[in-house]
Amino acid sequence: MQNTSHAVMAQRFEPADSPDDFPTPPWATRALVEHVIGAENVRSMTCLEPACGRGYMSRPLAEYFLSVDSADAYPYGFGAIRDFLTHPYEGHSHDWVITNPPFRLAEEFVARAMTVARRGVAILARTVFLESVGRYETIFKEKPPTVFxxxxxxxxxxxxxxxxxxxxxxxxAWFVWQKGEALLPPRLSWVPPCRKSLERSRDYL
Known part of the structure; x- marks a missing residue:
């Protein structure tokens, strides 16, 4: 019989006022740095995680980046309480903006992140984020990701x-925009099987 539990089906159909609280397993964030961006490329850089929740993405980012600023629109007890879409972040204030945004606000997060980041933007999103005429018109037609x-x-x-x-x-999938790169067709890649090697026992404490 098919397992139809919420954890398995993971539809993430949330009300409009929901915080969309689906924390990212830390190994998935390490996978971004280890297999997509490159750990050697971020050691001296700063990062903003603007939808940090309880810090499950911020903590592994701090293993690689020089510094990580964390914030969220909701009070989870980790990071500053700031709405990324309305807080007056300065342009180019951080090298990278990396986050798992609320799915219904992902387009707005990408647009805002592109003004805040100096070097790059990465969002973790459902693969189906590639779809929709709206996202094609507002994001992908003019600013396609460097790497999918x-x-x-x-x-x-x-x-x-x-x-x-x-x-x-x-x-x-990770959607990555590397600023300053020549406007080339987006590069399709795969994050290889890596959960076992990147998972830590402390991740679930």
Whole structure:
């Protein structure tokens, strides 16, 4: 019989006023740096995580970046309380903006991040974020991602917590914009199987 639990199906259809609280397993963030951006390329750089929640993405980013600023529109007890879309961040104030934004606000997050970041923007989103005429017109036609990095493994996300035993039927990918790169066709890549090598026991504490 098919498993139809929320963790497995991971539809993430949230009300308009929902914080869309689906924390990112830390290994998936390490995978971005290790297999997409390159750890050697960010050691001296700064990063902003503007939808930090409880810090499940900020903490692994801090393992690589010189400094990581964390904020969220909701009070999770980690990072400053700031709405990324309305807070007056200075342009080019951080080298990178990296986040797992609320899905319904992902387009707005990308547009805002492109003004805040000096070097690059990366968002973790469902693979289906590639679809829709609206996103094509507002983002992809004029500012396609430099790299679309599809996870070869599933990235299970559970509402309100990280769960080492969770599973999912939803595919996720990293959408990466590297500023200053020549406008070339987006590069398709895959994040190789890496959960076992990048997972840490402390990630689920």
């Amino acid at each position: 990095a599809q996870f070869s493994e599933r990235v299970p996300m559970v509402k309100g917590r990280v769960d080492q035993k969770a599973s999912t039927a939803t595919g996720y």
